[in-house]
Structure formats: structure tokens, C-alpha cells
Amino acid sequence: MNADDFTFGIEIETHMPTGSVQTGGHGAGRQVPWLPHGWLADNDPSIITPHAGRIPCEFVSPVLRGAAGLREAMNTINEIRNRGGRINTSCGLHIHVGFDKSNAAAVGRLIN
DSSP, X not given: OOGGGOEEEEEEEEEEETTSOOOBBTTBXXXXXXXXXXXXXXXXXXXXXXXXXXXXXXXXXXXXXXXHHHHHHHHHHHHHHHTTOBOOTTOOEEEEEEOOTTOHHHHHHHHO
């Protein structure tokens, strides 16, 4: 099994300048026009903004795969940063990994 056999998704919690992105409700994100197709922006009530002029925003990826997906995620993070995305202690990063769960050896390698 190699990296291209794995699918994954990420959720990036950040706060953005007001007006820089349109967010949907929590769990009901809106497509972000300046990111690749499938990236959504949610309003996440757990994110604390440091001051007025900032909005909470969780960016949710589409299903990504292997090295190409990792490159897309890294490019997306850079774009979010370039557009004013910042983090603080209320922000987090969630990573979801998908693969054939019936393959016990692969599950063991993932855990290790």
C-alpha cells in the first residue's frame, strides 16, 4: 500500500478578515470561489475571534487522495494564509483518513 491508496479530508479552523469569505452554517458550508472546487467554508461557533473585523471560519476539504491531495491541501493553506487567515488557541485541525478497513495489516501500519 502506498500514499496514493489513501484518501483523506481535512478541516482547518481559522479566523478570517470580515468580508474575505462567505461562510455557511456549521456543517452546511459554502463553496469558496478562490479555492479549488469542493472546498467549503463553515461558520464554527467554537472558534473565538480576537477582535472586531474577524470572523470564525472552518475550511472543509473535499475527499483528497495521496500526494496530489497533500499538495492541494498545502496550496490551500497558503492561500488561506495569504488572504488573512490566522489561528489562535481556539482553532484546530481535523484529519480524516479513509482506506480499506478490512485490511488488518494496513490498519496496524496506520496506527503505528
